[in-house]
Amino acid sequence: MRAAIRNLAAVACVGALLTACSSGNGTTPDASQSGAASADPNEKVTLTVATFNEFGYEELFEEYMADNPNVTIEARKAATSNEARDNMNTRLAAGSGLADIEAIEIDWLTELMQYPDKFVDLADPELDGRWLEWKSDAVTTEDGKVIGYGTDIGPEAICYRADLFEKAGFPTDREEVADLLEGDWDTYFNVGKDFVAKSGGVAWFDSASATFQGMVNQVENPFENSDGTPIPLSENDEIKAIYDDIATAATDDNLSAGLAQWSEDWTNAFQTDKFATMLCPGWMLGVIEGNAQGVEGWDIANVFPGGGGNWGGSYLTVPEQGANHEQAKKLAAWLTAPEQQIKAFQAKGTFPSQVEALEDPALLDQTNAFFNDAPTGQILAERAKAIEVAPFKGPNYFALAQLVTDALNRLDVEGTDDAAGSWDKALEAYNALGLS
């Protein structure tokens, strides 16, 4: 017994020693107070780059390090954007620990734009016009400070099931479908009503709240005025009208399959013909293909109600906390150049936000076998150019959007309330938020 305990103690000591010695990987560079530019551009420097999901940068890092031998790039990765966000928020709150380049998602911008002093100004006249206007406008403050460089975007088209269309007597060729759905949301819903009458139980789209997302992204000031003050929900006629439209379409006209996106029911619904169309950004293609293995008939049409829409997209930022502002800015600019973004696109399918990249043959020639060999690159590039409006998203955008999304989910997915009752609950929740 005593020998055993002595052995345990020895192991513990060795363990403690190993711990002290194994700290080698991943030490963050000292977060010096001012990110002083190094006078010597050839000085050895280690840059940490934090991304999430799949940016497609692995080979690009190798290339940059080969071209710039004084630079070592350390990649940090989080699996999902939510994890990356928690990580970034912790380090912002703690005041230290951020990487030299932090990737952010467009959804995080509403709050980060409130604190532009946490990020280095990346404005560079040489890079003007590199990105689609709405993409770069979103990261530019009123004073002209640019806090991020755009990486990818999520332009949306309509994905549909040609086989289910055929059974309902609808056209199946993607150009005909594009003509059929050309127009605004009323067109989309009316065609849907027609479809549901003939489909024998198949719904038109998967989720009311997901469709609502597409609709709201075309409104200039959905929940807030351009000065940042919130529009009281009870006075927000525009959103109420949209809510009524989608609520009627979803439940009264039975256009919705009543699914919550990403849930188990939604994943399984791809195999059981629950719905025939859905709003489709570029990154959703892989998801559909994965979930709909063995299902034949998916296609994508070069159309979107209201012209164009965007869902998702990221930027690279350079936090003020870091120690290597100049080098980081240089690397970020290089990574987000059209040539590099195309390479990332080829590696992981991230859709470029750079104007030049949208003309690149590597993009325009891309087809997708699962989607009936559709020219997805070309379709999504045209949808990207059709985007006219970038909705204003102020500090309370997501809290307010969540109120309406919750209302739709209560109605559509959970079935706990009717449209009027659910809207009333949203009004109550708005008051409880305690905004002006």
Add this chain to the structure above:
Amino acid sequence: MNQQLTRSQRLSRLDVKASPYLYISPFFILFFIVGLFPLVYTAWVSVHDWHLIGGQGEMVGLTNYIDVLQHPNFFKALRNTFSIFLLSSVPQVLAAIVIAYLLDTNLRAKTFWRMGVLLPYVVAPVAVSLIFAKIFADQSGLVNAVLEILGTSPIGWHADPFAAHVAIATMVNFRWTGYNALIFLAAMQAIPREIYEAAIIDGANRWRTFFSVTVPMLRPTIIFVVITSTIGGLQIFDEPRMFDTLGQGGADRQWMTLTMYIYELGWGAQKSFGRAAAVSWLLFLIIIAVGVINFLITRSIASSSSGKAGR
């Protein structure tokens, strides 16, 4: 009589007096370093207007507490927390004692049975959430499929609050019952066999020995399990968060617990660190109160049953 203490006697006295404090000091030292600072920090944050990214605002006293107590979501979270807590802790503790009692017998292949019940504790959350999602999905889940075959209507696991609580409590019980059973088992193994032998010679059957011998001797452990289950049960976070992909607790907050509410306030859309800290402290007080109540209840039950045995 004048007794002069020898040096070794004085050292011995010091040894006796000081050792207890020395032995408990590692916990307290570590706590003061890594436990106390977050506590004080959270208390400090709760009386300020504090945005997670923006940082410290002005001191607002108890405003955060008052705001939070006026928000209906707080009370929904409270209701959900207590409901899930009762649905999970009560069956769990009872089942754990019974399972431990069964494991305490002279089984063949003891290690297999004992470790077998602990398996749920090691299954990774991603696997647990996937499996239970397939069981409790509203449209395509296993339970609803079985209900349909049996002819009854399906249950809205993600729509109805109580159904959601039952599903989540099932996930919690699944994970922790074996764990608690082994705690009871370790304690049961320490009961000397002679007491059992004497009881059996005196004519007691299995039930009698259980209630009159095992339970009273397990009193400290029962108190331990009840208190840790209470503390853990009121802080349930992972299971309700995994119950759907959004992690919000339902569109109508049907299954949002208080710890989820803290997370939402602090890390979610509002990023109000101050309000999140206020809810943290309120939850702390609630846990202390319920913990004390449970302790008193358990202590009186456990002593009364030992009183009956006349030990």
Add this chain to the structure above:
Amino acid sequence: MSTQMSTPMIEQLAGKGAARAARRKLHGVDKRPGWLTYGALAAVVLISFYPIWFTILLASSNAGEIARNPIPSLIPAGEFLTNVTRVIESDIKFWTALANSIIVSTVTAISVVFFSTLAGYSFAKLRFRGSNGLLVFVIATMAVPTQLSIVPLFILMSELDWVGKLQAVIVPGMVTAFGVFWMTQYLREALPFELIEAARVDGASMIRTFWSVAMPAARPAAAMLALFTFVGSWTNFFWPFIILGSANPTLPVALQLLQASYFKDYSLIMAGVVVATLPLVILFAVAGRQLVAGIMQGAVKG
């Protein structure tokens, strides 16, 4: 139950016949349990094992099959080794993560057991001023929700320059209130005062008494605590993710990266889960044997 009679005593006091009768009754104590017990336990173990079986099923399949059959068949397909190889060869720093997890969990478990037994012994068996209040304080520290302490803890680790290093994960977990409370309650019940008195009378110092009396008595509970602490540390995700990240990960942090895509390939993810769980199952087999009461049984006679 006022006397504790063993069969030899009965033989001495009441003769052979009575002793034989007692022995026949005593057969009930250590007899093998019946079908009901085995049946109930089998049901429990089956339910406990199902998720692991399910995980193995998914890990033996591929993404296409999983999509087509939401509820898989009960027999695994053949691709288990392929998927495990994919896991080990993915760009997630698998071997570093494995080594880190072993170091962190082992050191944490040993440390928690040692310090908890030390403190538990004091609270349970030593009389000192303030012991009740201090024990209540220890228990109360468990009641503090931890969702927000990530930020102050990160600040602390930043000050100590431990961000990204293993000690940032080990040190906060070196002694836990749960462990202290558990050992206190166990030792209250399992360590008779008489044994301690005997050692003191023999002239042992406090630490000597602890080492030779308390630690052996605590063995089953200590084994349990070591096991629980090891498993808890091994499966801990959020704090290691925040403080270590993908650069110097522990196993859960590294395996989480298998989910880094919009479409989740569950055959790969579940293979990762199996790989992470296997060491624990092995540990179970080893540690399970320790869960046997030690030398205390029968050590004290009436």
